[in-house]
Structure formats: structure tokens, C-alpha cells
Amino acid sequence: MQIVILNDAATVAAYGANIFATQLQNKPTSVLGLATGSTPVALYQQLIAKNTAGEISFSHVTTFNLDEYLGLAGDHPQSYRYFMNEQLFSHIDINKENTFVPPGDAVNPITACKEYEDRITAAGGVDIQLLGIGRNGHIGFNEPSSGLCSRTRVKTLTKATVDDNARFFAGDEYQPHLSITMGIGTILEAKKVVLLATGENKADAVYAMVEGPLMAKCPASALQLHKDAVIVIDKAAASKLEDLEFYQHIEAENQKLQAQLATL
Numbered sequence: 001m002q003i004v005i006l007n008d009a010a011t012v013a014a015y016g017a018n019i020f021a022t023q024l025q026n027k028p029t030s031v032l033g034l035a036t037g038s039t040p041v042a043l044y045q046q047l048i049a050k051n052t053a054g055e056i057s058f059s060h061v062t063t064f065n066l067d068e069y070l071g072l073a074g075d076h077p078q079s080y081r082y083f084m085n086e087q088l089f090s091h092i093d094i095n096k097e098n099t100f101v102p103p104g105d106a107v108n109p110i111t112a113c114k115e116y117e118d119r120i121t122a123a124g125g126v127d128i129q130l131l132g133i134g135r136n137g138h139i140g141f142n143e144p145s146s147g148l149c150s151r152t153r154v155k156t157l158t159k160a161t162v163d164d165n166a167r168f169f170a171g172d173e174y175q176p177h178l179s180i181t182m183g184i185g186t187i188l189e190a191k192k193v194v195l196l197a198t199g200e201n202k203a204d205a206v207y208a209m210v211e212g213p214l215m216a217k218c219p220a221s222a223l224q225l226h227k228d229a230v231i232v233i234d235k236a237a238a239s240k241l242e243d244l245e246f247y248q249h250i251e252a253e254n255q256k257l258q259a260q261l262a263t264l
């Protein structure tokens with residue numbers, strides 16, 4: 001794991017956006033794995049700005065989102081399809097037919113999960129997967145106790161996740177307790193993963209992910225098995241890491257090396 005500790009949420013978003021921009025510049029036909037939640041929004045804004053400025057293009061890109069609420073159609077304002085259209089897709093030069101979000105209104109969700117996996121495989125696999133992390137250590141909607149090799153499937157949300165996300169739903173609005181989510185095994189197959197976390201309320205989850213044991217109780221700890229996982233966090237989210245100074249030292253050395261390589 002590469003642990004990058006930055007001053008604040010804005011710097012975290014900029015760092016993450018640069019990784020995605022470089023990916024698109026190197027491979028314009030990239031397959032991107034995308035995430036919802038509040039953390040990626042600032043990164044999406046930066047990608048929109050870079051696209052508007054002509055620095056990057058999404059015209060040959062395919063995207064797969066991590067998850068969707070089961071029971072919400074894509075035109076529901078709380079659906080993750082709606083979120084992605086609003087926060088990213090409607091503002092960039094992407095062909096929306098190449099954007100995939102698990103179908104929350106699937107007649108047969110079980111079949112839909114298999115089809116989603118098949119689509120990812122047919123696209124050549126995910127090149128780079130964006131992730132947030134829940135306070136309980138979830139990635140996508142892989143809640144604690146999720147199988148570490150799990151595939152795209154229907155998953156029940158924990159009370160903690162339902163409570164965390166209640167802020168997006170009006171008091172009398174139906175809030176789903178089920179989801180379709182890529183599995184942890186699916187996520188681990190992405191060639192690169194970039195996880196962003198900011199704020200003190202993520203510090204326990206970040207600690208468990210980076211320094212805790214590999215365990216289903218913290219689904220994000222599965223990223224310890226990934227060969228190219230970049231964890232980009234602000235100081236508040238990093239505040240419980242025991243080896244904080246070591247990670248900062250490695251990253252400073254990395255930056256020096258990159259600067260040297262750039263002069264060759």
C-alpha cells in the first residue's frame with residue numbers, strides 16, 4: 001500500500017484527480033471504476049475542470065460504478081446513477097452509454113449481478129478503481145463480514161450505513177436497506193485502486209484498513225492484498241496511524257525520486 005498523507009480534503013481531491021488525469025492521458029480508452037458518497041465529489045469537480053480545459057477527455061472511456069441501492073431506479077434523485085449524472089457524467093464529454101451503474105430496478109437482481117460482472121470482464125477489467133471508505137470499514141457496500149473474495153451481489157446494509165446515509169433522504173422518504181455492490185474480489189481485480197478518506201470520523205476505519213489485521217470485519221483491509229493500492233488521506237483521517245512518520249518519510253522519498261526521474 002502506498003499511504004499518502006496530505007494537509008486537507010482539497011489537497012486529497014487534487015492528488016486523486018491527478019492520478020486519474022494521468023491515467024486518462026496515458027490510456028484514453030481506460031476503464032474507470034467510480035464511487036459515490038461525499039468524498040469523491042471534489043475529485044469529480046477537478047476532473048470536470050480538467051475536461052473543460054481540454055487536458056483530459058472521457059470520449060473513449062468506459063466506467064463502472066461500485067454500487068447502487070436496490071429498489072431505486074436511475075431517475076430517483078437518491079439513486080447512485082442519478083448522483084453520477086449530476087456530479088460527473090452530465091458535465092464531461094463521456095458517452096453515457098459507456099457508463100455503467102448496477103441496476104437498482106433490476107427485475108432479477110441475481111442475474112443482473114452476474115451480467116454486471118460479465119460486462120466488466122468484456123470491457124477488459126477495471127484499470128483504476130476509485131474508493132471511499134465507510135466509518136465501519138466498508139468499501140462499496142461490502143459491509144463488515146463480507147467475504148474477502150466476494151463478487152457483485154445483493155448485500156444488506158448495516159444499520160450504521162443506513163444511519164450515515166439517512167442525511168440524503170427526506171424524513172418521510174423510502175430509504176433502501178439493500179444494495180447491489182461489486183464484491184471485494186471484484187474490486188481487488190482492478191489493476192490499480194485509489195482510496196480517498198478525509199476527516200477524523202474516518203480515522204478508526206483508516207487505522208483498521210492500513211494497520212489492522214486482514215479481516216472481514218474491516219472489508220477495506222483486503223486492500224492490503226492489492227499490488228497497487230494508493231491510500232490518499234488527510235491528516236485528520238491519518239491521525240490514528242501508529243507508523244504515520246514512516247509513511248510520510250516513504251512518500252517524501254517517492255516525491256524526490258519522481259522529481260529526479262522527471263529530469264532524465
Ligand code: PGA
Pocket residue numbers: 036037038039040131132133134135138139140
Ligand atoms: P462518504 O462515504 O464519502 O460519504 O464518507 C464513503 C463510503 O461510505 O464509502
